[in-house]
Every structure is written in C-alpha cells, then in structure tokens.
Amino acid sequence: MDITSSEAQQMLFSTYALLAANSILIYDHMATLPEEIAFIWRRPKALSAMLFLLNRYLALLCNISNLVLRFVPLSDEVLLLHAYTELPGSQLLSLRCPEYELYRQLTLVFQAAVVCLIMTIRTYALYGGSRRLLTWMAIIMIALAIAVSVGSLGHFTGVLLSGAGCFETYTAATAVRLGVAWVAEMVYELLIFILIVYRICKTRGLLRLSLVTRRNIIDIILHDGAMYFGAMTLVNIPNILTFYSGSDAIRGSLAALTSCLSVTLISRLMLNLHQSIDTGICSIPARDEGPSLAVFTTRIDVQSAISSHHW
Structure with missing residues (x-):
C-alpha cells in the first residue's frame, strides 16, 4: 500500500514508541533483578x-x-497473489495482520487485568480485609x-509495509x-488512589500525611500510590487522546508504552512492599506507631504474636 510521507513519519513514531516501551520494561527487569531474587x-x-x-x-x-x-516480514507479492488465486498458503499469510492485532x-x-487485580488486593488488605x-x-x-x-476486540485496518511486517491502523x-x-x-486507577488516600487519612490524619518522607509502610504506600497514579495519568492522557483526536496512523501508538509503564510501576511498588514485609501487598494495617516499619502485618501474624505473649 502506498503511503504519504506524513503517514510514514507517524508510523515511524509508533515504531519508536513500541521500541521505547520494550526498552523500559526490559531495562527495569534487569535493574531490579537483584531485588527480585532477594525479596x-x-x-x-x-x-x-x-x-x-x-x-x-x-x-x-x-x-x-x-x-x-x-517485524515479521510479509511479501507484497504473496498478498497480491491472493487476489487472483485461492492458494491456502497465500490466504494464511494474508490473515497475519488481523491475527497479530487480535x-x-x-x-x-x-x-491491564493483572495490574487491576493487584491494586484491588492491595486496597482490600489496606482496608483490613473488608469483604463489603x-x-x-x-x-x-x-x-x-x-x-x-x-470495545477492545473491534475490527481494524491493516497496512502492509514492504519487508517490515504489519502496521495496524484504526x-x-x-x-x-x-x-x-x-x-x-x-x-479504576483513580478509584484506587482515592480509596488509598481516604484510608490513610482516616488512619493517621490529614496533617500527618507526607509524600516526601518514607519512615514506615504507610508512607511507602502513600508515596508509591501517588507516584503510580501521577505517572500513569501523565502517560495515559496522551494515549487516550491519540485514540480520540489522532490521525489514522497514530491512533493507539502509545498503548504499549502505557501498558509497559503500568507493569513496571506496579512491579516497583510490590518490590518496595516486599522489602519491608514478606507478605507484600497482602499485608493488613494494624496501627501506626511512628517511624517503625512494622506497622503492617498479616492478621495471622497478629494472632500468633498474641498467643505467644500469653504463653
């Protein structure tokens, strides 16, 4: 398919965004691998x-x-051949674009579902295991x-770039x-952030909230939650705008970058919690006693500690 120079530049931007997304994900994976092994x-x-x-x-x-x-190469000649023949092989190759997009x-x-599940469990634990x-x-x-x-499983229009695989447009x-x-x-991320701030305000009071210090688990959760929501808002708003106001070639070009950043930040958040306590996101708040890191514990640990004290 013939494309204009403007469309070619937009497709190049989309490719760079995809490469940047994978670079961030792989780099963070390598950078935090020692913490992953340890915690x-x-x-x-x-x-x-x-x-x-x-x-x-x-x-x-x-x-x-x-x-x-x-970047799987598809031949223009094979696709052109499909227009004149009924060869099974050419038909299979012509379906690669829709299959790749799906x-x-x-x-x-x-x-996104895994990230939302993790945030849900974290909030559930933060509220002391509230079933309601x-x-x-x-x-x-x-x-x-x-x-x-x-919305996500809709149709799309595939553009074949000679020797460079399939580029999806919408x-x-x-x-x-x-x-x-x-x-x-x-x-949903906004809902989670509001619930976290409300719970922490109720636990320790509005005046004691801090996004600078990281004295205990409560500070870590508030700091990491604010950083996650702020970063995701900054990258997700442009991503959404590409769908609703971008050109055909640039729509959805920031989707992979948004997804990779979300996964990376959630991994960092969980590592920070596991560094302070074994149960990580499944820890349940007990009390806030100042700078101690042991303000979060599991319900089972609390009961065990009480039993040990009586013995």
Missing part, C-alpha cells in the same frame, strides 16, 4: 509473590512476542471489564471503542 525468589511464595511474578513475566513475554511479530489487543487486556469493599470493587471491575471487552469508530478500555483503566 521474591528467596522468600516463601505467598499470593503476593505469585502475583508479582505473573505481572512481571507475563508482560515481558507478551511484549517481546508483540515486538517480534510486529493477539496484541488480548495481551494488553490481560496485562471487595464486593463493590469486584462489581466495578467486572462492569469495566465488560465495557473493555466490547478507523475513527474503532478508535473510539478501543479508547474506552484506557478510559476505564484510568477511572
């Missing part, structure tokens, strides 16, 4: 550790495979997931449906 692999594999590994390695495998498939969309949805809160969060997450599923109607997924994720 995840050398400790008991609790639910928090399993979720960390799922989030980290699912994203790594999916993004690397997406990057490889993006796989890419599914991997983005799965990565968990029920409402599950209802909201399922409702948003339905909206995401309806019509305006399809881009609107795909953008719903990222809007839903941003809404």
